Every structure is written in structure tokens, then in C-alpha cells.
Amino acid sequence: MKKLFKGFLILILIVSCNKNKNTDDTLLLSEVGEFTLYKKEVLESLPKNISSQDSIAFIKNYTDAWVRNKLLYEKAISNIHDKDGTIEGQVARFREQLYITAYEQLFSNQKLDTIIPQNQIDEYYSNHKQEYILNVDVVKPIFAVIPKQKLTTKIKKYFYSKDVDEFDIFKDFVYENSQKFYLAKDWVVLEQLKQEVPVELISNANIFDSKGIIIEDSQYAYCIKITEYVKAGNPKPKEMAYEEIATILLHKRKIELLKSMRNKLYQDALHKQYFQTYY
16 A cells, blocks of 8 residues: 555656656656666656646556566566577667667768759659659649728739739738738649639639639639649649659768768778778
């Protein structure tokens, strides 16, 4: 009974002290043989913004799982005899790989240039565009949902206008008065765009009218002008593939950087006769 009370008290202390940066992280939670579990280890795994009640449950479950795992580990050690060193060899190789992986990540974080020039993306896209085929229609639209009472005749004129200065006035108006808009900067899935307009309005509207269209309901006016259109089955516009291509090129750059680092490490050691081989 005393152990139960002590364990519960420890949980309460951890939860109540979790918000205090000066708490003692060496508080002991559990012991299994020669193994010990301290508060710090549990708090490192504690989810952020968790409630006090959930914290108690988390710490209890974590501690219970830790105890069960250590008991099983001790049982395994006492019953498995690694006479040929197979398990220890696997442990050593795993430890070695953990260190190598951690170092390579540290090295790449410090040395990798993450800026991919636009011309490299353009070249990759040009050579691989058939790998980026659309399965949906996409458009680059001028689109704005505007309160109907604010859409004056002059604003309509600016929307339809091909004059750059007049259209800039329309854009400034949109920034101030529309909560949902696209201004021909981004590609949008066509069906997604259609869903921004009440279905009864969009069903019979010719949104591909080159001049643009304005359709209205009782509250809003929907200004739509399609500036570019790519159908499904064609290569994805370069802008839509940009992030994916940049990720691929960055990964290739990282592989080359690590390959160069490994080779330099080897050549330096060879020059200094730091290692010998006997084959």
C-alpha cells in the first residue's frame, strides 16, 4: 500500500512540476534490477499541451511499459546464450550505423546548400515532364468572391479590362473586399474552383469565356476569368511540379555531398596510412 501511495505521489509531483523549469529531473520513477527510470526520460516523451489528467495516465502507462520491457529483457538475457556473438555483433553494427547516420545528418545540415537554382529545375522539368502527368484538369484563374453591394459598374469594368493599370485597381479592390480569391498566380484544380461557386450558378456558366464572367446570387458576385488551362493527361505545369522537383534535386545533391565526404575521409586516411588492408 505504501508503494502504491508513493508511486501515485511521484506521478502527482511530476505533473505539478512539469511547468517548472527548475524541477529535479533526477526523480526516480521505477527500478527493475539494475535498471532505473528517471523523470527526465519520461518528460522528454510527454506530448506537448497535454492536460494534467492525461499526463498522469501517460506517465503511468509509460512507466508500466518500461517495467514490462525490462523484465522481458532480463528474462531474455538469462535464457539466450550468445555463444557465437551473433547478437552482440548485430548490436555493434546497429550502434555503428546509428552514429554514422547521426553524423551524416549533422554534416549535411552544416554543409548542404539547400538553394536550388531555377535553371536546374527548368532543365530537370524539361527532361522529365512526361513523369508528371495530370490526372485532373487544372486552371490558372482570376477569381474573386465579392459582396454584391460592393461590386460597382466601375469595378466590373476594371475586371473585364485588358489594361494593366485598370486591372491593378481591380486587384487592389479584391485585396480589400474579398475573403476568397485567386489572381492568376497559382494553378488550381478546375473542380475545386467550381466548388467555390454555388452549383446552380456554375452549372450553366461559361467560365472559359475569354473576356471573363461575373455571376451573382442574392449576396455575392463571383468574378471568374481563366487565364491558362491544362487538361488531364498532359504534363503538369512546371510551377505545380516545382516543390517535388526541388526535393528530388536536393536529395541528389545530398547524396553527392555525402559521397564526396566519405571519399575524402578515405583518401585522407590512406594518405596518412591510418589503416591497412591484408587482401
